[in-house]
Amino acid sequence: MNPQFIMDGLIAGAIIGLGAVGVTLTYSILRFSNFAHGELLSWGAYLALAVAGALGTLSAGLTKPIAPFSFGWALPLAAVIAIGLTGLLALAVDALLFSSFRRRGSAIIIMVMASFGASLALRSLLEFLFTSRPAYFTKALQIAMKLGGGLRATPDQLLMLGVTLVSVVTVHLLMTRTDIGRAMRAVSENPALASIAGIDVRRVIRTTWFLGAALACVAGIMSGLLIQIRPYIGHDLLLPLFAAAILGGIGSVPGAMLAGLIIGLCEALAVQAVGAEWRAAVSFVILIAVLLVRPRGLFGKAS
Amino acid sequence: MTLDILAYAAFFLSMALTYAIICLGLNVQWGMTGLFNVGIAAFVAVGAYTSALLTTPPSPDRFGGFDLPIFVGWLGAAITSGLLSWAVGALTIRLRSDYLAIATFGIAVTVQLCMLNLQPITGGAFGIGFIPRPFAGLQENALLFSLANFGVMALVVLALYLGLEHLAKSPWGRVLRAIREDEMAAQALGKRPIRFRLQAFSLGGAIMGLAGAAQAHFIGFIAPDNYMPILTFQVWAMLIVGGSGNNRGAIAGAVLVWGLWALSAAAVSSFVPAEQQARAASLQIVAIGVGLCLMLLWRPRGLFGEVSPLTRLKSLRRAPSKE
Numbered sequence: 185m186n187p188q189f190i191m192d193g194l195i196a197g198a199i200i201g202l203g204a205v206g207v208t209l210t211y212s213i214l215r216f217s218n219f220a221h222g223e224l225l226s227w228g229a230y231l232a233l234a235v236a237g238a239l240g241t242l243s244a245g246l247t248k249p250i251a252p253f254s255f256g257w258a259l260p261l262a263a264v265i266a267i268g269l270t271g272l273l274a275l276a277v278d279a280l281l282f283s284s285f286r287r288r289g290s291a292i293i294i295m296v297m298a299s300f301g302a303s304l305a306l307r308s309l310l311e312f313l314f315t316s317r318p319a320y321f322t323k324a325l326q327i328a329m330k331l332g333g334g335l336r337a338t339p340d341q342l343l344m345l346g347v348t349l350v351s352v353v354t355v356h357l358l359m360t361r362t363d364i365g366r367a368m369r370a371v372s373e374n375p376a377l378a379s380i381a382g383i384d385v386r387r388v389i390r391t392t393w394f395l396g397a398a399l400a401c402v403a404g405i406m407s408g409l410l411i412q413i414r415p416y417i418g419h420d421l422l423l424p425l426f427a428a429a430i431l432g433g434i435g436s437v438p439g440a441m442l443a444g445l446i447i448g449l450c451e452a453l454a455v456q457a458v459g460a461e462w463r464a465a466v467s468f469v470i471l472i473a474v475l476l477v478r479p480r481g482l483f484g485k486a487s
Numbered sequence: 488m489t490l491d492i493l494a495y496a497a498f499f500l501s502m503a504l505t506y507a508i509i510c511l512g513l514n515v516q517w518g519m520t521g522l523f524n525v526g527i528a529a530f531v532a533v534g535a536y537t538s539a540l541l542t543t544p545p546s547p548d549r550f551g552g553f554d555l556p557i558f559v560g561w562l563g564a565a566i567t568s569g570l571l572s573w574a575v576g577a578l579t580i581r582l583r584s585d586y587l588a589i590a591t592f593g594i595a596v597t598v599q600l601c602m603l604n605l606q607p608i609t610g611g612a613f614g615i616g617f618i619p620r621p622f623a624g625l626q627e628n629a630l631l632f633s634l635a636n637f638g639v640m641a642l643v644v645l646a647l648y649l650g651l652e653h654l655a656k657s658p659w660g661r662v663l664r665a666i667r668e669d670e671m672a673a674q675a676l677g678k679r680p681i682r683f684r685l686q687a688f689s690l691g692g693a694i695m696g697l698a699g700a701a702q703a704h705f706i707g708f709i710a711p712d713n714y715m716p717i718l719t720f721q722v723w724a725m726l727i728v729g730g731s732g733n734n735r736g737a738i739a740g741a742v743l744v745w746g747l748w749a750l751s752a753a754a755v756s757s758f759v760p761a762e763q764q765a766r767a768a769s770l771q772i773v774a775i776g777v778g779l780c781l782m783l784l785w786r787p788r789g790l791f792g793e794v795s796p797l798t799r800l801k802s803l804r805r806a807p808s809k810e
Contacts, residue, residue: 305776311769468593
C-alpha cells in the first residue's frame with residue numbers, strides 16, 4: 185500500500201480537526217449542536233477570496249507568489265481580515281437568532297432546528313452571491329517535494345500542517361492558561377454557578393463564537409487552497425466535524441483535534457482500500473461505532 | 488381548457504398530498520414526541536427504492552424487479568423505512584437529544600451515497616424508471632387518470648389522518664404527550680420513555696417510507712436527485728408553518744408550502760433570464776431557511792398549533808357558565 189495516504193489523511197484531518205474544535209466549543213458552552221458551523225467554513229473561504237481579490241486589484245505585487253508557496257501576500261493578509269469578518273458573522277447570527285432563544289430558555293432542540301434553518305439560508309446566500317461555480321485562490325501549479333519514506337507534500341500542504349499546529353496549541357493554551365479560558369470552562373461546567381461567581385457569561389459566549397468562527401475560517405481557507413472553493417465545502421465537511429467532536433469527547437479541544445486527524449487518516453485509508461466514492465461514509469461508520477461503544481468519546485466526561 | 492386546469496389541479500394536489508404524508512410522519516416524530524429528524528430525505532428515499540425494486544418488472548442490468556403488486560411495494564416500503572428508523576433510534580434515543588439529529592444527518596448522507604454508488608441495486612445516478620403507476624389503464628384519458636390518482640392519495644391521507652388522530656387520543660398517544668411534557672412524572676408512573684420514543688420514531692419513519700413509495704409510483708421514476716437535503720428542509724418548513732403537534736396543520740402546511748414553492752418556481756422560470764435562474768432558485772431556498780427561523784422566533788406553534796388538552800378543558804368549563 186502506498187504510504188502517501190498518511191500525508192493526505194493528515195492534511196484532511198487537520199482541516200476536520202480545526203472545524204471540530206469550533207463544534208466542540210459551541211456544543212459544550214452553548215449546549216447545542218450547531219448545524220450552521222459548516223457554513224462558517226464556507227463563508228470564511230469566500231470572504232478570504234473576496235478580500236484577496238480586492239487586495240489584488242489594489243496592488244498587483246500582492247498576488248505575486250511568495251517563494252515556495254503558490255499564493256502571494258494577498259492571501260495571508262486576506263486571511264487575517266476574513267477571520268475577523270467570519271467572527272463578526274457568527275456574532276451577528278447569534279445576536280439575530282440564538283440569543284433570543286437563550287433569553288426565552290427554549291429547548292435545546294429548538295436551537296438545533298434554528299441552526300438548521302440558518303445553515304440553509306447562509307449556504308444558499310453564498311450560492312446566490314458567488315454562484316455554484318468552483319473558485320480558486322490561485323491557479324499556480326505546485327510540484328510536490330519528496331519527504332522520504334515514500335511521502336510527498338507540496339510546500340502549501342506543509343504550511344497548512346504548521347498553521348494547524350500553531351492554532352490548536354494557541355487555543356489549548358488560551359483555554360488552560362488565561363482568565364477567559366478558565367471562564368469558558370466554568371460556563372461549560374455550570375452556567376448558573378459561573379454567573380453567580382461573577383463570570384460575564386455573555387462575554388464568554390461572544391468569545392466562544394468568535395473563536396469557533398476564526399478556526400472555521402482557517403479550515404475553510406485551507407480546504408479552498410487544497411482543492412477548490414464551493415458553497416458546499418462546509419456542508420460536505422459537517423458530518424466529519426460532528427463525528428470528530430463526538431469521537432474526541434464533547435468539550436475537549438485536544439480530543440477534537442486528535443479525532444479530526446483519526447477521521448482524516450481513516451478517510452484517506454478508505455479511499456485507497458475501498459474507493460473514493462465511499463469517502464463520505466467513513467465518518468458515519470466512525471460516528472455509529474463511537475455511539476455504540478463509547479458515547480462519551482475518547483476524552484469526554486461521563487454524563 | 489377548463490379540463491386541462493382541472494387535470495393540473497388534480498396533479499398538483501396529488502403531489503402536495505404526498506408531501507402531506509411525509510409531514511404526518513414527521514409530526515409523529517416531532518409534534519407528538521419531540522424527536523428531531525434531519526434525515527427525512529433518507530427515509531423517504533429508502534421507501535421509494537424499496538417499492539420500486541419490489542414492483543418493477545425484472546431488469547437484466549440491476550438486481551430485482553420482482554413485479555409484485557403495487558400494494559405489496561407500499562407495504563414493503565413502510566416496513567423497510569420503519570426498520571431503518573428503529574435501528575437509528577435504538578442507537579441514539581437513549582443518548583443526548585441532539586445525537587439523534589446528528590445520526591439522522593449521517594443517515595441522509597450515507598443513503599445518498601448508497602443510491603449513487605450501489606449501481607447494481609439502485610441504478611446509480613440514473614435511478615429507476617418504469618415504476619408501475621396506479622390506474623395505468625386510464626392513462627389515455629389525462630383527466631380521469633389524474634383524478635383517480637388524486638383519489639388514491641386523498642384516501643391514504645384521510646386514512647392516516649383518522650388513524651393518527653385516534654392514536655393521539657389513545658392511551659399510547661397520551662403517554663407520548665406525558666413524556667414530552669414531563670419525562671420525570673411519566674417515569675414515576677412506570678412508563679419507559681425510551682421505549683415509547685423508539686416506537687413513535689419507527690412509526691414516523693414507516694409513514695415517511697410509505698410517502699416515498701406513493702410519490703415514486705405517482706411520478707413513475709426515481710433518482711438520487713429527488714432526495715437531496717432540500718427535501719428535508721421543505722418538509723420541516725411545511726410542518727412548522729402548519730403547526731407541529733396538529734395533524735390537520737401538517738396537511739394544510741404541506742399544501743400551502745408546496746403551493747408557494749411551485750408558484751415561486753414558476754415565477755422564477757418565467758420572469759428570470761435563463762442564465763440567472765440557478766441564482767434565483769438559491770434565493771428561493773434562502774427564503775425557506777429564513778422563514779423557518781422566523782416562524783421559530785415569532786410563531787413557534789405554527790398557523791394551527793397544537794391545542795393543549797388543558798386549554799381545551801378550560802374552554803369547555805368556561806363555555807357553560809356563559810349561558
